[in-house]
Amino acid sequence: MDSAPSRYVIRIDGHLGTTVLSAFPALTPQHCGPHTLLTGLLDRSALYGVLAEIEALGLDLLEIQKLGPSKDR
Amino acid sequence: MAPTPPRLIDRGDLLAALDRAVASKVTIISAPAGSGKTSLLRAWAGRPGRMDGLALVQVQRDARDAQQFWLAVFDAIRRATGSNSGAQEPTTATPDFNGHAMVDRVLSELADAPGGVTVAVDDLHELHSPEALAQLTRLLTGLPSNVHAILTTRHDVRLRLHQLRLSGELAEIRAADLRFSERETRELLDASGITLSAAGVTLLHQRTEGWAAGLRLAVISLVDHPDPERFVTEFSGSHRTVAEYLLAEMLDREPPDVQDLLLRSSLLDRVNGELADLLTGRLGSEQILLDLEDANAFVESLDPGRVWFRYHHLLSDLLRLELRRTLPAEIPAMHRRAAAWFTQHGEVAEAIRYTQAAGDWREAAQLLTDHAFSLTLDGQAQTMQALLQAFPPGEDHTELALVRATVDLLRGRLDQAAAHLTVAEAHAQSAPPGRRGRLQVAVAALNLSLAGRRGNFDSVVDQARFLASPLTGTSDEAIALGSDLRAVALMNLGTVEAWSQGLPDAERHLQEGAELAREIGRPYLEVGCLAQLAFAYIFHSAATPKADAFATTQRRCREAIALAERYGWGTEPVIAPALMTLAGTMVMLGELDEGEQWLQRTEQALQTDTGPDIRLLLHQTAGMLYAGRGRRHEALEEFGVAEDLAARLEGSQALASQVTGWRLATQARLGRLGEARADLAALDDERAGSGEVRNALAAICLAEGDPVAALDALHDVLDGTAPVLGYATLIEAHLLTGLAHRELGDQSAANQAAEQALALAEPDRLVLPFAMTGSAELLDSLPRHETGHAALLADILDLLHGSSPAAEEQSSMPPTEALSPTELRVLRFLPTNLTRPEIAGELSVSPNTVSTHLRSIYAKLQVRDRSSAVQRARELRLLADRRTR
Numbered sequence: 001m002d003s004a005p006s007r008y009v010i011r012i013d014g015h016l017g018t019t020v021l022s023a024f025p026a027l028t029p030q031h032c033g034p035h036t037l038l039t040g041l042l043d044r045s046a047l048y049g050v051l052a053e054i055e056a057l058g059l060d061l062l063e064i065q066k067l068g069p070s071k072d073r
Numbered sequence: 074m075a076p077t078p079p080r081l082i083d084r085g086d087l088l089a090a091l092d093r094a095v096a097s098k099v100t101i102i103s104a105p106a107g108s109g110k111t112s113l114l115r116a117w118a119g120r121p122g123r124m125d126g127l128a129l130v131q132v133q134r135d136a137r138d139a140q141q142f143w144l145a146v147f148d149a150i151r152r153a154t155g156s157n158s159g160a161q162e163p164t165t166a167t168p169d170f171n172g173h174a175m176v177d178r179v180l181s182e183l184a185d186a187p188g189g190v191t192v193a194v195d196d197l198h199e200l201h202s203p204e205a206l207a208q209l210t211r212l213l214t215g216l217p218s219n220v221h222a223i224l225t226t227r228h229d230v231r232l233r234l235h236q237l238r239l240s241g242e243l244a245e246i247r248a249a250d251l252r253f254s255e256r257e258t259r260e261l262l263d264a265s266g267i268t269l270s271a272a273g274v275t276l277l278h279q280r281t282e283g284w285a286a287g288l289r290l291a292v293i294s295l296v297d298h299p300d301p302e303r304f305v306t307e308f309s310g311s312h313r314t315v316a317e318y319l320l321a322e323m324l325d326r327e328p329p330d331v332q333d334l335l336l337r338s339s340l341l342d343r344v345n346g347e348l349a350d351l352l353t354g355r356l357g358s359e360q361i362l363l364d365l366e367d368a369n370a371f372v373e374s375l376d377p378g379r380v381w382f383r384y385h386h387l388l389s390d391l392l393r394l395e396l397r398r399t400l401p402a403e404i405p406a407m408h409r410r411a412a413a414w415f416t417q418h419g420e421v422a423e424a425i426r427y428t429q430a431a432g433d434w435r436e437a438a439q440l441l442t443d444h445a446f447s448l449t450l451d452g453q454a455q456t457m458q459a460l461l462q463a464f465p466p467g468e469d470h471t472e473l474a475l476v477r478a479t480v481d482l483l484r485g486r487l488d489q490a491a492a493h494l495t496v497a498e499a500h501a502q503s504a505p506p507g508r509r510g511r512l513q514v515a516v517a518a519l520n521l522s523l524a525g526r527r528g529n530f531d532s533v534v535d536q537a538r539f540l541a542s543p544l545t546g547t548s549d550e551a552i553a554l555g556s557d558l559r560a561v562a563l564m565n566l567g568t569v570e571a572w573s574q575g576l577p578d579a580e581r582h583l584q585e586g587a588e589l590a591r592e593i594g595r596p597y598l599e600v601g602c603l604a605q606l607a608f609a610y611i612f613h614s615a616a617t618p619k620a621d622a623f624a625t626t627q628r629r630c631r632e633a634i635a636l637a638e639r640y641g642w643g644t645e646p647v648i649a650p651a652l653m654t655l656a657g658t659m660v661m662l663g664e665l666d667e668g669e670q671w672l673q674r675t676e677q678a679l680q681t682d683t684g685p686d687i688r689l690l691l692h693q694t695a696g697m698l699y700a701g702r703g704r705r706h707e708a709l710e711e712f713g714v715a716e717d718l719a720a721r722l723e724g725s726q727a728l729a730s731q732v733t734g735w736r737l738a739t740q741a742r743l744g745r746l747g748e749a750r751a752d753l754a755a756l757d758d759e760r761a762g763s764g765e766v767r768n769a770l771a772a773i774c775l776a777e778g779d780p781v782a783a784l785d786a787l788h789d790v791l792d793g794t795a796p797v798l799g800y801a802t803l804i805e806a807h808l809l810t811g812l813a814h815r816e817l818g819d820q821s822a823a824n825q826a827a828e829q830a831l832a833l834a835e836p837d838r839l840v841l842p843f844a845m846t847g848s849a850e851l852l853d854s855l856p857r858h859e860t861g862h863a864a865l866l867a868d869i870l871d872l873l874h875g876s877s878p879a880a881e882e883q884s885s886m887p888p889t890e891a892l893s894p895t896e897l898r899v900l901r902f903l904p905t906n907l908t909r910p911e912i913a914g915e916l917s918v919s920p921n922t923v924s925t926h927l928r929s930i931y932a933k934l935q936v937r938d939r940s941s942a943v944q945r946a947r948e949l950r951l952l953a954d955r956r957t958r
Contacts, residue, residue, distance in 0.1 A: 014314035017321070019395045034312050055227060057394075058106040058316050058387050072796065 005043040005068040010050065012036045013060035021054045035062060082260045084116070087250065091117050092242035095191065098533060099237055102225040105250035105385040107286025107316065107793070110225040111195055113251065118193065124151030124217075125189030131375075132199045134342045134386070138455040139205035140170040146192070147179055154186040164453020167597050168483065169646045171680055172208045177640065184217045190215075196386075197226040202455070206232060213237065232624050252283035261288060267295045273305045280309045286387055290319035293370055294326055298349050320391050334361055335384075336400070339392030340407055341427075343375060343383045352411045405431045416440070421448060422456050429460070434468035442472050445479045446515065447557045450595060454483050470898050471500045475512065482526070490523055514558050521565035525572065528722025530688055556593045560586050564602050571609030572686065581607040596640050597647060603633035604651035611654050623658045623837045630655035649678040649687055657694045661801070663840030663872045665701050672698060689718040693732050700735070701872070702846045705743050712736035731798050734765030735845070738772035742847065749773050764790040764797030764806065771809045772846070780813035787813070804830045804842040811851045820854065827855050831862040840869050851872040857906045863900035863915070868952055871904075892933055892951065899926040903943045 010027070016036045021029050025041035027050070039062050042050065047064075091113065092102040102110045118127045128149035136142055144166060183190055200206060210232045213222055224230075237243040253261065258278045261915050262269055269277070281287035291308070304322075311318055324332050330353070337352040338344040344352075346359025362382045384392065397404065408431035415424035421444045428437040441460055448457045458480050461473065463747035474496035481490035494516060499513035523529075563586030570579035583606040590598035603809035607629040611622070630651040637648040652675040659668030672694055679691060696711035712735050720731035733756065740749035753761065753770060758765055767790045774783035789795040790806040799804060811826030827848070834842070843852065850868060860866055892900060903910040909927070913920040931937065934945045946952050 012314075015312040017313055017317045019321075019391060019398060020314065020317050022394050022398045031312075056106060056386070056390050058284075059314060 003043065005041045006047070008040065008042050008047060009037040009063075009065045009067060010054075010061070011039065011063035011065075012054065013062055020023075020057055020059070023057060024050060026050075082257065082264050084113070084253075084257060087113060088117055088120065090246060090250060091223075094246055095223065096660075097237075097244040098216055098221055098242035099234065100221070100223045100244045100246065101229075102223065102246045102251075103229050104227070104246075104251050106227055107284060107385070108248050108251045109253075109285030110251065112285065113386070114193055114195060114223060114225055117190075125191055126155070126186065126784040127191050127193060128153035129193045129195065132194060132196045134199055136200050136205075137202050138453060139172055139202045139208070139458040140175075140452045140455065142164055142200060142202065142205045143170075143172065143175045143208070144181070144452070146194075147175065147182065150179060150182050150186075150190065150192065151192055154182065163535075165596060165640045165642075167642060167645055167647060168449045168452065170452060170454070171645060171678075172204055173211075173680060174644050174677065176208045176212050179212060180215055180217070183220045186219065189219045189221075191221055191223060193223040193225075195225050197224045197230050198228055200230075206230065210234065251285065253278070253281075253285060253288055254283065258283065261292060262295070265292050267292065267298075267301060269295070269301050269305065273302050276309045277305050280305075281315055284315060286385070287315040287319060289369070289371070290316070290323055293368065294319065294322045316387060316391060320388070330355060331361055331365070331767055334358055336392055336396045337407060339384060339389045339396055340404065341411055343381050344424075345381050348411060348414055351414060352407050352522045380826040409433065410520045422453055422460065425460050426463075429463050435470060435472075436463060438464070438468075438470040438472040442475050442515075443511070445476045446518070446561055449479060449483070450561070450597060454480070458868075461852055471496055474500060475515055475519070480818060482519060482522055484871075485526075487523060487526055488662070490519070494519055494523065511555060511558065514555075514562055518558065518562035518565050521562065521569050525565060525569045525686065528572070556589060557595065560589045560593065560595055560598045563589065564598055564605065567602065567609070571605055571612060580606065582611060586957055596636070597642075600633060600637045600642060601647045602630070603636065607633055608650040608654045609931060611658060621837075623662060623839075627655060629657055630658075644674060644677045646678055649675055652678055653687060653690050653694065657690065657697070660694055660697045660701060661839055663701065663844070663868065664835070665872070667699060669698055686718075686722060689715050689722070689728065689732070691715075691734075692718065693728075696732075696735060696739075697841060697845070700739065701841050703844070705739050709736065709739045709743060712739060728798070730760050730763035730765045731802075733760060734763070734802075737766065737769035738845075741769070741773040741776040744776065746773065746776055749776075762789075762795055764795040764802045767795050768802060768809060771806070771813070775809065775816065777836050778816075780816035783809060783813040800833060801839060801842050802838060804833045805846055807833065808842060808848045808851065812846065812848065815851055823851060824859060825856050827851050828860055828862075831860060831865060834869075835862050835865055838865055838868070840872055843869045844873055848877050858911065863905040863907060864952065867901075867904035871947070871952075892930060895931070896926050896930050897951065899923060900942070900946055901931055903939055903946065904952065 013035055015031055015034075016029060016038075017049070024038055024040075025043065026046065027038035030037045030039065038050075051061075091100070091102075102113065104110055111621065112128075113151060118129065128146070130142075130145050130149045132142065183192075194209075200209075213232065213234060216222060216237060234243055238596060255275060255278045258281075259274050262274065262277075277288070277291060281291065293306075299303050308318060308322075323881055324335070328336070334353050334355075336357070338349045340352065341348065344362070346362060349358030349362065350356055362374075363374060363379060366374055366379070366382065371388040373385075374384050375381040383389075408427045412424045412427035412431060412433075415421075415427065421440070425437055425440050425444075428440060437460075441457070448454070457476065461476055464470075464473065474493045478493035479488045480496055481487070481493060495513070495826055497519075498516050501509060501516050504512050563582050567579045567581075567583035567586055570582060583602045587602035587606070590596070590602060607626055610629060611626040633651040634643065634648055634655070637643055637645065637651075642648055652671055656668050656671035656675055659665075659671060672691070675691055675694075677729050679687060692711045692715035695710045696715060699705070699708035699711060712732055715732045716729070716736055719732055724727070737749050737753055740746075740752070749769075750773065753766070753773065756766065767786050770786040771783040774780070774786060787806050787810050790797065790802065791810065807826045807830035811823045811830065814826060815818075815825040830842070830848075834840070843849075849870070852866060852873070855866070857863060857866075898916060899912065902915065907915065909923050910920045913923045916923070927939075931942055934942055934949075936942045936945050943952075
């Protein structure tokens, strides 16, 4: 199992406002058409934490993409 | 406030779908937050005409305590089945929760329920206890035919329900089923008095995708909106997420004080008017909460009196985010205020949680330490553990060592407990004088408990001094905490004393503990003290034959067990010592079937306990039971296990010598002489010199065909030189002596020894030693006219020849008129070979009197002759009852 953090892009339906975005301090938001992309470096447990937040806030998760270990941080 | 609250509409199709689903054993409603799962469940449950009982269990947020969950399930079921009254006390938590036994109780409660029952568990995804989930699987797969279950959850939960799925007994309702149709959207708007064009309805339905929470939020904003069409168009044109957009809209339409209240009180998992006032700094919060609930604005009351409220989880999560964003600096102070309120109202677990949330780790550690015993007694051990785990690595206060030791002890991790206790002890010494005394008593109580578990009883005296003076406190709370502590300490002290020191101290402390426990309303401790008291009594009464010692013990056992049963603890570890003692005395008295039943119950009660001491007794008694039935291979095995457990005790040599002695003797009787000799040679001098092991040596010599050596071995036991655990050892010694004389051909000496054994056994009517030593032939050849113990002898021979009456026959007998004490005395001679004049001689009455009694006995027992009278008397167990002798 990969223990090093990886860069993830998480696509959520709709534009997240400041209230909801404050639940994801480790991720950088970006609007992409009608969606929001959340990007950041996450290890596995952080990733599952983010997923739990998405579930708790009733957000519509569209896609999760792993970009591989980041070299730029 | 909106004047016309939005109403839930009757979603007929969905209700019908749930109706179809509950034809299956288990229905799972699995859908994301805000899908309307709980609303569906409540609408379905509240429909008129539903006949069966509904047991609704709301899982608390982030629930980690299996016991709290199961108590809620059990109480909900008892309310639903109406069995909530009667002699039973309300279900009470215990420190040693047995999940398996709890599910058994739930199942039997359900099986006994008249009519059908639906068990509904709401928010199952909040249950984070693998133990509780595993037990829930067991419940769901074993539901009686008149019961079904409905579970709601945000995501599929790991329950192992493949079997139910395969057999078509599992139905599911998922997000797609819960979605509002366009028609239902229209109905919802109509019911709430909202006028919207058909296009507007379509737009709203598309934008929310039929998501229940979205529609409910929209309705709250739309009620009384000046321009509903514009609202929907704007909403539809926004890319914001549905919940966030609508929440902002809803808040905007509320007056500032309501907004502020919603934001601030979202911090708590449950809130009441008083707490909300505290958090907002304003009065009148209760009315706002009531209005919000009436407006169906995601606020719901938790009790019929509408004192406590909670927010819809989705709403409270969003509000909390907003609170943290807008008022971050005020949050710790708000947590502190909530913690103070909960402390004041005795809700310790919540008080500690909010103290932790405020970041006041030192205070949280102190609170947790002060309440460790009370939380344990309240059955919140797992909650306590979760609170303990919430301390971050940098905040590991030495204060917490006491809590860690408590948890370790509960989990049976004795070495860790000992290490933490050492730290706690040092910490107590450096504590300020006000707390020092209490901490020291707590450490002493835990040390005693640890000593008991390890069988290391030497440290007892040292610990007892902390109990010399009662703990004083300045507040009611301090006194209550002190009393809990003191009662636990007394129970632990008395328990250890029962195993080591002697009866007077043990009895005094246990009795004091039981009384204190009764005073302060801690039935768990009362039961614990009484159970240990019963054990202590027999353990020490066994030293000398004493009329009625066994009867008194059994009465005490039954009283303790009856009290435990009132609280539903009939098979909990706390009552195990009494169950064990009752089983052991039954076996000793030759009541093997009844003894076996109690032994089985003891075993059930000990499923979760880990202490070697009581398990030792369990296996020893099982060995006695097998030996009594002549099943020596099984007996040997049980004695072997008991001996291994004895080796793990650091003290309690006396008990160890008993079980070692019986194991060696059983080996010898099975012909395993080499083994027996080798094991005997390996014993240390102290053990080898005990009366029990000397008896075993005699049994070995007899098996080797060397009765002279056997007599030699028994010499020290009979003259009192060798220490013995109880007088049962002396009975054995006499019997072995008799057997040796028999081998040597000295019948007269054999008879004399047998008679001495009978004389010793008579007061308590101890039967087992005769069976264990294999003394049937010795007794058979004892002339009846030479014994003064004819009735006892007959009972013993009954057992040895395998004609012990079965216990269950007793209840099926027609009632019999009670025999008088004199008639009972005559009756006890009937199994013997004595003639009427001989019986008359024994009783110092005339033969005519005996004849009169006999006629009366025959009439009362409804029999015609002596042999059927004997048989009937055996069935009615009249021959074994010693109280009327």
